[in-house]
Each structure stands twice: as structure tokens, then as C-alpha cells.
Amino acid sequence: MCKQMKKLFFTLLFFPFLTLAQNTLPRFEQDTLYTSGGFKIYKGQALQIGKGTGRNGAFRFINIENGVSSRSLQNASVVVKELKNFEVASFFNGYGLYDIPAYGNRYIEITGTIIFKDGSTGYIDLKMDFDQAIEELPELPAELVVPVEYRKAGKAGISEKIKKLFILYENGAVKKEEFEAIKKKFLLLPVSGPVISIAQYIIPRFEKDTLYTTCGYKIYKRQTLQIGRGTGNNGRFRFINIKNGVPADSLVNRSIVVSKLKNFGISSMGNAYIEIVSPLIYKDGSKGFIDIHLAFDNAIENSPELPCELIVPSEFRNKPEVVISKEINRLNQLYKEGALTADEFESTKKKLLEIH
Numbered sequence: 001m002c003k004q005m006k007k008l009f010f011t012l013l014f015f016p017f018l019t020l021a022q023n024t025l026p027r028f029e030q031d032t033l034y035t036s037g038g039f040k041i042y043k044g045q046a047l048q049i050g051k052g053t054g055r056n057g058a059f060r061f062i063n064i065e066n067g068v069s070s071r072s073l074q075n076a077s078v079v080v081k082e083l084k085n086f087e088v089a090s091f092f093n094g095y096g097l098y099d100i101p102a103y104g105n106r107y108i109e110i111t112g113t114i115i116f117k118d119g120s121t122g123y124i125d126l127k128m129d130f131d132q133a134i135e136e137l138p139e140l141p142a143e144l145v146v147p148v149e150y151r152k153a154g155k156a157g158i159s160e161k162i163k164k165l166f167i168l169y170e171n172g173a174v175k176k177e178e179f180e181a182i183k184k185k186f187l188l189l190p191v192s193g194p195v196i197s198i199a200q201y202i203i204p205r206f207e208k209d210t211l212y213t214t215c216g217y218k219i220y221k222r223q224t225l226q227i228g229r230g231t232g233n234n235g236r237f238r239f240i241n242i243k244n245g246v247p248a249d250s251l252v253n254r255s256i257v258v259s260k261l262k263n264f265g266i267s268s269m270g271n272a273y274i275e276i277v278s279p280l281i282y283k284d285g286s287k288g289f290i291d292i293h294l295a296f297d298n299a300i301e302n303s304p305e306l307p308c309e310l311i312v313p314s315e316f317r318n319k320p321e322v323v324i325s326k327e328i329n330r331l332n333q334l335y336k337e338g339a340l341t342a343d344e345f346e347s348t349k350k351k352l353l354e355i356h
Helices: 004-016 020-024 130-134 159-172 174-185 294-301 321-335 341-353
Strands: 027-029 030-034 041-044 046-049 062-064 077-088 104-115 121-128 205-207 208-213 219-221 224-227 239-242 253-256 260-266 271-283 287-294
Touching: 030 077, 041 077, 041 321, 077 121, 104 130, 159 253, 174 341, 205 260, 205 294, 253 271, 321 341
Parallel strands: none
Antiparallel strands: 027 030, 030 041, 046 077, 062 121, 077 104, 104 121, 205 208, 208 219, 224 253, 239 287, 260 271, 271 287
């Protein structure tokens, strides 16, 4: 395989959002919602609801706003009467780090009619994390049932596939034998990437007042950080949460000088974060400080083609080994949680560190 073809294959595998997927990003236009997989939701449409994938059959990605029983919604049909309040999860909207994966969950509110089990008809108000409710992996159950061609298998990395499967297993939505069979299928999927050394298998860490990000960029006391613009709805920050009430527009396209770093942590899916305190000069010339909670790897963003909320030199962006490092970190976390055996973790890690 020529060098150009290898590069193209790797890009398609690890950076699908840089290819045709750019044209199918979720959007809401003229009363029609376009999901990531291309499925459309619009007024007058009948939506087929599946079963909840949480504990005891509870819905994880569909929230009933008007008190209708969740049991009434299971395997029911809802006719859409109104769509409103499309949004991307962000700190500004009250979502925490655990709710915000790499590119933010998308939500829509739906008002519709539902036929209850006794034959009566009523209204139902839903807030739906629609992409998650659809679930792009055909092997896994979905809370919003759509034709299989809209479930884009392969978009997620191996770690994300297994993490989703493990959650469903723990919730009782799939049985142990189903979990093991589907997991085996995921682990046998081919992977490709450049040869990298174990030294490039980077876990974000905080040592001696210095933060080391996955891409190798360092954050330390007295350093000047360049903040960009928010990448959420209406320019809101998705990966920077201002903790002390300073208006968000005071931070846009500004430089801050780090005076304190604290409260470093890593979520169960490998998203790392830290709290940063910095002095700040307000627009009226007065002085104060700003306290931010930063999901730094996500705020940096690995691809130069996409905007970032924390601006860093170009040499720290678009590094394929960063994607592999994150994938290995997440697989390691799944091993610690019991979703993978030691042999499964080591064999999958080996595949990621080799060219096929």
C-alpha cells in the first residue's frame, strides 16, 4: 500500500469527522432535525420508541418532562407535534464533564401525541439526546428505533463500543452471553495506525505543579494561556466552565496567566480536567480573578481543521498517536472496571501499536 493510501485509510478510520461526516453533523433547520446518521425528525412524523437501556428498563437518553409514565413510552409510537430548543451540551447549560464527550451531546425537545395501553390518547413532552438514543451500533439496543442504514456502525472507537456494551450489561439490558459474544466481535475488528513506541502512550498527568496533556502540551504556573471562542450554541464554551460567575464573554479570545492549578482528575472514559485560577482585567479596567474548570484535552482539540477553546501551537495538534494514546487509555480504564480481561487489553493494545 502506497504512503498516500495508508494516510487516507488512517484518516478515514480515526478521523471520520474530517470526511463526509462533516456534512451530516446534527442541525435543526426549518422545523426539521437532522441527526448525525442522517435520520430526520419532523412534524407529523411517527417515532418508534424502544425500551430503556438503563437499570430496570429506565430510559437513559429520553427524559419525560410532563409526568407520563416511562412504561407507557416503552415500545410506543409518538407522533411529533412540535420540535424546539435544540442545544449542544455545555458547561454553560448546566451539563457536567461526564455528560460531555469529545464533541458534545445534542438535545431536542419534542411534544407529541401517544396512544396509551388502554387505547386512550394523550400528550407527551420529551427531551431527547437523539444521537445517543438512536445508538449507531446495530449490535446494541436503541431507545429510538430507526432503520438500520441510519445506525452508522464503525464511527466509534473500540473502547467506546465496549464501554457502551458494558454499561448495557451492567444495567441488565444485555445478558452476559450476549455481552461476551458482542465484545469478542468488537475486539476482532481490524485497526490501523502508525508505529509508535510505548513512550508515546501518554496518560494525562499532573506532577510538581505542571499539567501534561495527552498531546504533550504543558500547562504550569505563570504560563500565559490563549483562550479561543466557545464551540457550543451561540458561542458558549463547552469545555471551559467558569466557576466564579465571571461573564463568559470576558474570556473569549483572551490571554490568562496561570496563578494556580488544582483538582486534576480523569473521568471513566479518559476525559481529563483541571481547575485553573488566573488574574483577569475586566473591560472597564478593574482587576479581579477568574476560576475555570477545564476539560483540557477536549478544549485543545486534536484536529487543526476544527476550532478549539484552548489555543496551542500547531505542533501539538493533528498527532495520530494522540488518538491512539486516548484509545489505549480508555481500554486500560475498561480493564480496571472489569469490562476487559488482562489478555484482551494487552492484545488490543498491541494491535493499536502496530501497522496492519
